[in-house]
Amino acid sequence: MEQENLDSIVFYDGDCGFCNSSVQFILNKRKKTFYFCPLQSDFAKDRLREAGIKINMDTIYFLKNGKVYERSSAALQICKGLIGLWPMMVIFYVIPRFIRDAVYNAVAKRRHKIREGYCMLPSEEEQKLFIGN
Numbered sequence: 001m002e003q004e005n006l007d008s009i010v011f012y013d014g015d016c017g018f019c020n021s022s023v024q025f026i027l028n029k030r031k032k033t034f035y036f037c038p039l040q041s042d043f044a045k046d047r048l049r050e051a052g053i054k055i056n057m058d059t060i061y062f063l064k065n066g067k068v069y070e071r072s073s074a075a076l077q078i079c080k081g082l083i084g085l086w087p088m089m090v091i092f093y094v095i096p097r098f099i100r101d102a103v104y105n106a107v108a109k110r111r112h113k114i115r116e117g118y119c120m121l122p123s124e125e126e127q128k129l130f131i132g133n
Contacts, residue, residue, distance in 0.1 A: 008062075010060065029084065060074045071105070
């Protein structure tokens, strides 16, 4: 897999149960191809550094078409690529980002308590969507 061809990459905390269950949710609800990369990987460190991002482990990052989204904006962009009513979540863009991110930060701060240690085993087909493991 060539790095240049990768688009729609979700960067997440690979040591977080809540984050891993969120990745599983995206895998189950996706209508578009998403790639996944733990923030702890060299690939994530290099790719995000190139984009001028200093990694925070309590933040989800989403790289789409060369642009990096973070926190609530990343979550809303990811929702656009899911099946069902999830794309309608973009309506929350009417809420100022500092408010959306405050809610995001409140959840992120408690993410290890919400769902502790979770280890998903992706199918053979899903394994192709994981980078830097």
